[in-house]
Amino acid sequence: MTDPRGRRVAVVADSLLETLLDELAGGGFGIIQLPPAGLERATAAAWVEQAAEHVAEFRRNGYEVVLADDGLYGAGLAEALGALGVPPLPQYAIQPPSTSRLTPET
Amino acid sequence: MSKRVAFIAHCLLNQNAKVEGGAKRPGMWEPVIDLLRERGYTIRQMPCPELAFGGARRFWGVREQFDTPLYRRHCRRLARLVAAVIEQHASAGDDVVLIGVDSSPTMGVDFTPSAPHWSGRPDIGEDDSMLVRGDGIFVEELKAELAERGLPVPRSTGIRHWFADYDPDEELRRLEALLE
Numbered sequence A: 001m002t003d004p005r006g007r008r009v010a011v012v013a014d015s016l017l018e019t020l021l022d023e024l025a026g027g028g029f030g031i032i033q034l035p036p037a038g039l040e041r042a043t044a045a046a047w048v049e050q051a052a053e054h055v056a057e058f059r060r061n062g063y064e065v066v067l068a069d070d071g072l073y074g075a076g077l078a079e080a081l082g083a084l085g086v087p088p089l090p091q092y093a094i095q096p097p098s099t100s101r102l103t104p105e106t
Numbered sequence B: 001m002s003k004r005v006a007f008i009a010h011c012l013l014n015q016n017a018k019v020e021g022g023a024k025r026p027g028m029w030e031p032v033i034d035l036l037r038e039r040g041y042t043i044r045q046m047p048c049p050e051l052a053f054g055g056a057r058r059f060w061g062v063r064e065q066f067d068t069p070l071y072r073r074h075c076r077r078l079a080r081l082v083a084a085v086i087e088q089h090a091s092a093g094d095d096v097v098l099i100g101v102d103s104s105p106t107m108g109v110d111f112t113p114s115a116p117h118w119s120g121r122p123d124i125g126e127d128d129s130m131l132v133r134g135d136g137i138f139v140e141e142l143k144a145e146l147a148e149r150g151l152p153v154p155r156s157t158g159i160r161h162w163f164a165d166y167d168p169d170e171e172l173r174r175l176e177a178l179l180e
Helices: A014-026 A041-060 A074-083 B030-038 B049-054 B069-091 B137-148 B168-179
Strands: A008-012 A030-033 A064-068 B004-008 B042-045 B095-101 B111-114 B130-133 B155-159
Touching: A008 A014, A008 A041, A014 A030, A014 B030, A030 A041, A030 B042, A041 A064, A041 A074, A041 B049, A041 B069, B004 B030, B004 B069, B030 B042, B030 B168, B049 B069, B069 B095, B069 B137, B095 B137, B095 B168, B155 B168
Parallel strands: A008 A030, A008 A064, B004 B042, B004 B095, B095 B155
Antiparallel strands: B111 B130
């Protein structure tokens, strides 16, 4: 049985999801979406904690995991990962917009 | 202004959460994601109870194997988080839908796999489980949590890409009806 999973996971801030979806899909990433803004503090913390549990399981099994953070929950995620013995995630390098359309045709 | 919001099973946005052998795509199940974006839905990914509980190397399973008090407590813990976000959207007057996975003992909405005889050594050979009508364990716990909060159950359906007679056109029609 074939399984085409990319073994690449991006943890993505809710505010960045729509912007990055095409790019991440093209790169073969699966996504763990961080919670939206505006949640009660305890709910948000519990949500980040369960996201960290997902991340820890992927890291334990050798998956590549990166973070696309907007500053809202990144620190909390790092703390929750630390409690699970997982180092902070490398930042996902957001691709700059293509400049090819700015190149005049010759 | 009210929004349209889709709560989706974790693996629809992260195929890595599937049991080994269960992924259909490298990253996400685009037929659903693309449709939601076309229709202007905000995506809310739910946690994967099976990944968190059984791990990335878990065996395939059926409803009877997962239906334990401990697994239900685990699902309820996650369902409380999802329900809290649904409540936030409901309070704002948003239109909320739920999309599960109908081949899952956990995330099934209309169907869930059953095999009362599965147990012991994981060498079942041919998969002789049956898809039966009913919710997965997490979906049941989510409905119970929503009921406790006095919230209605969102309109819902399940993705059936692992059904033997999977019909993408039927699924598209069913999704379009849900998202209208």
